[in-house]
Amino acid sequence: MNTVADLRNASAVLQWDQETYLPPKGAHFRGSQLATLSELAHEFFTGDAFYELVKELSQREELQENQRKNIELTLYDIEKQRKLSSAFVRKMTEAVNTAWHQWINARKENSFRVFEPSLDHLVQLKLDEADMLGYEHHPYNALLNDYDKGSTVEELDGIFAGIIPFLRDIIFKIGEKPAADDSCLKRHYPRNIQWDLGMRILKEMGFDFEAGRQDISEHPFTTSFNPRDVRLTTRIDEYDFGNMLWSCIHELGHGLYEQGLPEDQYGLPLGEAASLSIHESQSRLWENQIGRSEAFIRHYFPVIREYFPETLSDVSEEQFYKAINKVYPSLIRTEADELTYHMHIFIRYELEKKLLSKKLKTSEIPEYWNKLYKELLNVIVPDDKSGCLQDVHWSHGSFGYFPTYSTGSFYAAQFFYFLGQSLPGMNEDISNGHFNRILSWLRDNIHSKGRKYESGELCRLVTGENLNPRYFKNYVLNKFGSLYSLER
Amino acid sequence: MNTVADLRNASAVLQWDQETYLPPKGAHFRGSQLATLSELAHEFFTGDAFYELVKELSQREELQENQRKNIELTLYDIEKQRKLSSAFVRKMTEAVNTAWHQWINARKENSFRVFEPSLDHLVQLKLDEADMLGYEHHPYNALLNDYDKGSTVEELDGIFAGIIPFLRDIIFKIGEKPAADDSCLKRHYPRNIQWDLGMRILKEMGFDFEAGRQDISEHPFTTSFNPRDVRLTTRIDEYDFGNMLWSCIHELGHGLYEQGLPEDQYGLPLGEAASLSIHESQSRLWENQIGRSEAFIRHYFPVIREYFPETLSDVSEEQFYKAINKVYPSLIRTEADELTYHMHIFIRYELEKKLLSKKLKTSEIPEYWNKLYKELLNVIVPDDKSGCLQDVHWSHGSFGYFPTYSTGSFYAAQFFYFLGQSLPGMNEDISNGHFNRILSWLRDNIHSKGRKYESGELCRLVTGENLNPRYFKNYVLNKFGSLYSLER
Numbered sequence: 001m002n003t004v005a006d007l008r009n010a011s012a013v014l015q016w017d018q019e020t021y022l023p024p025k026g027a028h029f030r031g032s033q034l035a036t037l038s039e040l041a042h043e044f045f046t047g048d049a050f051y052e053l054v055k056e057l058s059q060r061e062e063l064q065e066n067q068r069k070n071i072e073l074t075l076y077d078i079e080k081q082r083k084l085s086s087a088f089v090r091k092m093t094e095a096v097n098t099a100w101h102q103w104i105n106a107r108k109e110n111s112f113r114v115f116e117p118s119l120d121h122l123v124q125l126k127l128d129e130a131d132m133l134g135y136e137h138h139p140y141n142a143l144l145n146d147y148d149k150g151s152t153v154e155e156l157d158g159i160f161a162g163i164i165p166f167l168r169d170i171i172f173k174i175g176e177k178p179a180a181d182d183s184c185l186k187r188h189y190p191r192n193i194q195w196d197l198g199m200r201i202l203k204e205m206g207f208d209f210e211a212g213r214q215d216i217s218e219h220p221f222t223t224s225f226n227p228r229d230v231r232l233t234t235r236i237d238e239y240d241f242g243n244m245l246w247s248c249i250h251e252l253g254h255g256l257y258e259q260g261l262p263e264d265q266y267g268l269p270l271g272e273a274a275s276l277s278i279h280e281s282q283s284r285l286w287e288n289q290i291g292r293s294e295a296f297i298r299h300y301f302p303v304i305r306e307y308f309p310e311t312l313s314d315v316s317e318e319q320f321y322k323a324i325n326k327v328y329p330s331l332i333r334t335e336a337d338e339l340t341y342h343m344h345i346f347i348r349y350e351l352e353k354k355l356l357s358k359k360l361k362t363s364e365i366p367e368y369w370n371k372l373y374k375e376l377l378n379v380i381v382p383d384d385k386s387g388c389l390q391d392v393h394w395s396h397g398s399f400g401y402f403p404t405y406s407t408g409s410f411y412a413a414q415f416f417y418f419l420g421q422s423l424p425g426m427n428e429d430i431s432n433g434h435f436n437r438i439l440s441w442l443r444d445n446i447h448s449k450g451r452k453y454e455s456g457e458l459c460r461l462v463t464g465e466n467l468n469p470r471y472f473k474n475y476v477l478n479k480f481g482s483l484y485s486l487e488r
Numbered sequence: 489m490n491t492v493a494d495l496r497n498a499s500a501v502l503q504w505d506q507e508t509y510l511p512p513k514g515a516h517f518r519g520s521q522l523a524t525l526s527e528l529a530h531e532f533f534t535g536d537a538f539y540e541l542v543k544e545l546s547q548r549e550e551l552q553e554n555q556r557k558n559i560e561l562t563l564y565d566i567e568k569q570r571k572l573s574s575a576f577v578r579k580m581t582e583a584v585n586t587a588w589h590q591w592i593n594a595r596k597e598n599s600f601r602v603f604e605p606s607l608d609h610l611v612q613l614k615l616d617e618a619d620m621l622g623y624e625h626h627p628y629n630a631l632l633n634d635y636d637k638g639s640t641v642e643e644l645d646g647i648f649a650g651i652i653p654f655l656r657d658i659i660f661k662i663g664e665k666p667a668a669d670d671s672c673l674k675r676h677y678p679r680n681i682q683w684d685l686g687m688r689i690l691k692e693m694g695f696d697f698e699a700g701r702q703d704i705s706e707h708p709f710t711t712s713f714n715p716r717d718v719r720l721t722t723r724i725d726e727y728d729f730g731n732m733l734w735s736c737i738h739e740l741g742h743g744l745y746e747q748g749l750p751e752d753q754y755g756l757p758l759g760e761a762a763s764l765s766i767h768e769s770q771s772r773l774w775e776n777q778i779g780r781s782e783a784f785i786r787h788y789f790p791v792i793r794e795y796f797p798e799t800l801s802d803v804s805e806e807q808f809y810k811a812i813n814k815v816y817p818s819l820i821r822t823e824a825d826e827l828t829y830h831m832h833i834f835i836r837y838e839l840e841k842k843l844l845s846k847k848l849k850t851s852e853i854p855e856y857w858n859k860l861y862k863e864l865l866n867v868i869v870p871d872d873k874s875g876c877l878q879d880v881h882w883s884h885g886s887f888g889y890f891p892t893y894s895t896g897s898f899y900a901a902q903f904f905y906f907l908g909q910s911l912p913g914m915n916e917d918i919s920n921g922h923f924n925r926i927l928s929w930l931r932d933n934i935h936s937k938g939r940k941y942e943s944g945e946l947c948r949l950v951t952g953e954n955l956n957p958r959y960f961k962n963y964v965l966n967k968f969g970s971l972y973s974l975e976r
Contacts, residue, residue, distance in 0.1 A: 006524035009517070010498050013505055025699040026717030029497070029754060033713070036494035040528065211513040225521070229514030266517060 005267030007041035073269035103395035120362040143400035162469035180326035222254035253286030260447025280408020295430035413472035493755030495529040561757035591883035608850035631888035650957035670811035710742035741774030748935025768896020783919035901960035
């Protein structure tokens with residue numbers, strides 16, 4: 001397991017380097033180096049020799065609880081990977097490679113038709129994959145399971161049914177109020193000062209820079225080579241202050257989770273994150289529940305104004321708080337606010353579900369996409385680039401990934417409620433810039449558990465119940481009700 | 489071979505990261521990741537299966553010249569590595585690990601005695617290694633061969649005998665002249681401006697920044713993951729202008745060599761550098777023959793003054809040229825000038841030779857070291873830290889490495905002479921800041937050959953004769969004779 005982990009983490013270093021410092025011509029051989037590392041890791045992990053060993057171990061009776069769990073999860077992972085033949089994996093790798101290049105081309109030409117054939121091929125392969133992995137009820141379940149074990153269409157349908165109509169309603173009500181003025185965020189915020197401010201806030205919020213760093217990349221991400229070496233990236237737009245800082249805080253949430261995983265479980269399942277949903281719950285909790293809260297702005301607006309005294313001289317704390325929480329339907333998922341965001345996800349979820357149940361043909365994607373954007377967000381999609389070509393995920397063969405962005409947000413609201421219950425005075429902590437009690441609670445209740453529990457189990461353990469849309473709805477009603485003076 | 493190369497190059501990425509961006513706590517798991525990669529590479533490369541294949545291939549009759557050479561060198565490398573048992577390699581790794589830590593401790597306590605036991609153990613292991621590898625005449629030959637195949641005590645004794653008395657004499661004569669004034673280099677040169685200037689000069693001298701980059705590290709080095717991704721590092725001392733720029737140019741020489749290796753031979757011996765001596769010949773040629781030449785300063789002094797107009801307002805081109813070529817015996821090898829430098833190397837060479845022939849005990853190193861520094865450089869060594877503890881090499885188990893620094897310089901002088909012969913007007917090229925003809929010649933005659941020829945063979949091919957001290961001596965007499973108005 002150590003060998004496999006070392007190979008996978010070496011891959012992660014090479015990928016991090018690829019996104020941050022790789023010179024352009026270096027991409028050629030880097031591809032081959034990455035392929036070699038992942039093939040070797042796959043061979044060691046799924047080979048007969050290791051499989052037999054793990055099977056034998058799993059029969060032992062003298063195992064302690066954590067040992068048993070590690071072996072059980074390892075066996076599960078091996079058997080899942082062994083269901084996919086090497087030939088299939090290679091076919092998928094090639095298909096993804098083609099699809100990614102065609103996605104780039106399609107975006108250049110602003111035409112979904114360029115992407116369509118390779119996407120269609122990928123969907124077919126994904127259906128084959130679902131068949132090989134096995135599923136109940138819906139082929140999409142096999143793929144959802146990949147990002148959030150145990151997640152199903154049945155569960156997600158229920159959750160979205162509890163939230164989407166509610167959000168539609170509240171977004172509509174907000175739309176009838178005067179739009180928030182966020183022009184103060186679109187002034188000139190020099191690059192270096194944004195960077196320094198971001199670094200300061202990451203540090204103050206608890207990121208351990210002795211065990212991690214932040215760099216610049218085209219798209220922000222977090223990666224980890226072990227709990228003592230966690231890398232965040234960000235990007236800076238000099239004319240959009242909203243862009244960097246909350247992206248920093250979002251990645252911080254991912255990074256704190258990774259720094260909090262139990263390092264004595266390095267290479268073992270219990271040293272991994274619980275799921276992508278739970279990972280996203282951590283990034284969303286720090287970004288939204290904390291970073292976009294009134295208490296946070298009470299503490300940090302004066303600090304931010306220290307960094308940009310002239311730019312913000314005529315802006316009040318209240319204006320600033322409203323600006324960073326502006327709700328406004330838009331075209332691009334990654335730029336959406338806390339509420340309309342979930343419409344973007346729901347649209348992709350509906351689409352993927354229909355694609356995989358063959359109720360929608362690949363060729364029908366743009367039309368269906370645009371229709372849903374009109375219906376759910378009242379937004380006209382002008383072209384494919386700002387429509388169904390905006391996200392990279394499908395070109396990577398990632399189907400079933402998007403829902404974790406929403407469930408992550410819903411878990412965040414639920415965890416945050418119980419966090420507040422367990423820590424009286426939590427709001428005062430935030431408005432005083434003290435985050436250590438919050439971080440300790442997350443460490444104890446979530447981070448340190450690693451992958452011992454599936455998302456749902458962890459949620460029950462921490463909050464006493466399953467994922468319940470009520471928490472997210474209450475959070476939204478409280479915050480945005482008062483922000484936009486909505487009637488309850 | 490591709491798998492092995494990918495693993496080794498992935499290791500190189502992890503090592504580069506370790507020297508440039510790794511957060512402090514990340515070192516712990518990084519060590520294990522590096523060990524895994526190198527063990528796997530070693531297993532694949534020296535395993536019976538691959539060995540048998542290569543042996544079988546080497547018997548084929550239909551091979552082309554380059555194929556034959558690749559197979560012959562691969563077989564040589566495998567058989568050499570197979571002479572060392574896994575148990576021995578592990579013992580050596582542990583001994584090096586201990587020795588390195590003890591070297592750090594010894595430097596902290598400024599006491600060779602702290603380092604002595606682990607160094608002594610290493611020397612014993614190196615003697616065992618020499619026995620396993622096999623040698624003629626002198627055990628040191630087995631180790632010299634590691635860094636420069638074919639290099640021997642007999643050859644090096646001859647070369648040093650031709651050069652050291654000559655250098656002693658000329659250094660003595662220079663010592664009788666008024667010392668050059670290099671105080672203009674010790675003024676304040678702000679970090680960012682030094683960096684910008686360095687980047688500009690690297691670019692103008694031919695480094696392809698699409699296929700490489702430069703970063704900051706504690707000790708400057710060059711590493712390469714393939715010819716399209718070559719990484720240089722440097723360090724900046726704001727109060728020592730001589731420190732960074734010529735270190736940049738030195739690493740540039742290494743980097744240009746790596747960028748010029750034939751990329752269609754990736755993973756094969758012909759895609760590697762010829763030897764450490766030839767590698768060093770490239771760095772020295774760019775640093776000294778070109779970078780410290782009158783022609784170079786004629787072109788670049790006005791540029792440098794553009795970057796530091798006030799700092800250099802009272803300095804003339806001639807003063808500057810003399811300052812960067814100041815000859816002055818000193819304690820620290822890495823800070824030594826072009827001439828006294830070889831005394832530092834010769835002392836280490838004599839010491840290593842005696843250690844490995846058991847004519848010197850490890851415990852006697854400081855005394856012998858200090859005696860040679862007095863004799864050869866007329867310098868009093870005040871303590872171990874600035875004496876025999878100054879270099880990291882021994883703690884890495886590297887015995888036989890130092891001589892390549894001198895032979896590299898001597899090759900540089902010889903190559904540079906023939907370069908001038910082949911390119912009439914070369915000096916005008918340099919004084920006009922044009923380096924493309926020089927680089928092309930090095931590409932054609934040296935870089936593109938990869939490891940096809942050993943150092944000596946390559947030297948004969950390029951210059952028509954063996955390494956001949958005459959070229960270095962003539963270079964020194966011409967340059968320093970006129971700099972210090974010495975009589976011929």
